[in-house]
Amino acid sequence: MIKKSNRNWSQGLFYGGSVFFLTIFAAMAFDTVLSIERRGHIGISGLQPKLIQTIAKGKAVWEQNNCNGCHTLLGEGALFASELSPLYQRYDGNVEMIKAIIKNRPGNSMQGSRSMPQFNFTEQELDAVIEFLKYSAEITTAKWPPHQEG
């Protein structure tokens, strides 16, 4: 039926190559995970437990309202609205102003232009999501984004 002779080496390359490169990948992934924790991102030394809780809550707000469905975060997500990791910097750290903008959407935005929907966030939700975005900006990203406009 099926001649094995000729198929064998290409089959060998498939299994051997896959296992070999999976192994390398596993080693690199292991190192990456360790180095992320070494560099003191969330859950480690730099942050107080209370702040971590706020960030976690902010991430939940971010996810449960599908913010990523319009905005990018560290360049990933939909491309309909601005990159949000430099949000805090973009408004010179003026948290009240950021909150006011989110609260007043869509407000009297111009006809035919895009607007963020009204999400009816509570004060705590707003504080949490802003804290989460602030945290995202503190990640060492090889200096990305190129500009605070995102």
Added chain:
Amino acid sequence: MSLQYHSQSVAKLYFFGAILLFIIQIAFGLIIGLQYIIGDFLFPDLPFNIGRMVHTNALIFWIFLGFMGTAYYIVPEEADTELATPWLAYVIFWLFFLTAAATLAGYVLMPYAQLAAITKNDLLPTMGREFLEQPTIVKISIAALLSAFCLQIWTTIVKGRKTGINVAIFIGLASTTLLFFIAFYNPTNLILDKFYRWWIIHLWFEGTWELVLTAILAFVLLKTTGTSREYIEKWLYLIAAMIFITGIIGIGHHYYWIGAPIYWHWWGSVFAALESIPLFMMIVFTFNTIYHRHHDHPNQVSMLWLIGTVIMTFIGGIWGFIHTLPAINYYVHGTQITSAYTHLALYGSYAIINLAMISYSMPILRGYEANSERAQILEMWSFWLMTIAMSFIAIFVTIAGVLQVYMQRYTDTPESFMAVQERIVFFYWLRELAGIIFVIGILTYIISFFIGRNRHHDHHDNHYHNQVHNEHAHHEHNQHY
């Protein structure tokens, strides 16, 4: 010509389900494309993020339905046996289709936060990440159904003849299923969240799905060109090897800017460059096999889809590569360039390989060797309309992306995101027009199902049968490969 095994016929159901979701995907694509131009179109009833979720999730659901239907068609024929527990395939279809329909309806009918609350996302938060927006309960359903499907395929394969095509399609689908389980892990640490999310998305698009694509390519070429199995499967294994050798570490090109170690810049670049090797091999394989074919198969249009797949996949690969080196990616990451690439690659690879498989198998599932010439010509029109439209979508969005990169990031006086969006709106208009051409293409495709159901000319069929009847007899003639 009729089916070799009765249980293969379930594939038809999967293919119809897939085409239906494909239509929904395109309809919502048109809506969100228009929202890029008229920002408040359907606002606030259908905010952009909802429409986009339907657009991308419908894609994932229909590609899965297409792949499952494909496996139900190919595996019994390759294994030379009926499907194990054929009724299970019907149960899986309806549950999967209901899951998909309920998910998309849930997105449209209520605010996402409400959907999260109703489905108790707090118990195991997995929602709200790009392409993984499905409620946790939906993810559980998908994972369970895909697992049941893989077990059924596995049971069928082990009781029958073991061929390279079956092994490849099984490894592709089983690893796709396994990777999906990572979707249940959602760490608070944003870097880790993003790090693991790519294990699903990247390893699907540039790994396991690509393997399924190659297996389909091999199967249809085997059936339509009369080339020896030995030759086909040697290529299949070679391409599959190169897909995993280059694609696994190629994941590094997603790790440049998320806080992962800097060595991924090097590994990601090198392996992303190598990722085009298997794509090029697919072209060589397909053209060689068709050039040296032993007979002309009456189903010409399925050949067109296959050639379209390998060429568009390669072009998609080029689009991916040109924006993947860190020095360039630094500027283009998260701009319309990404969108241009995704459209080209996902249509050019996974949409049209499924349409190729449907094109090859649907006539047989309906009882004929091939569709009438009229139907085939119409289907060829649909191929060109959709493929050219999508190419133009990619070109227009690329231009929009280049302008966006320049005005928003590269120039000395960067402008704000929204200011730039207003400046490039002209190209969103052009993209929407190309989208309308795409819709005409998909309508043409649907119409081709309803005309000329009569079988292909009998004399052609007989001629073909004399030549192809026995795969093993041919085997002897093909030693020169």
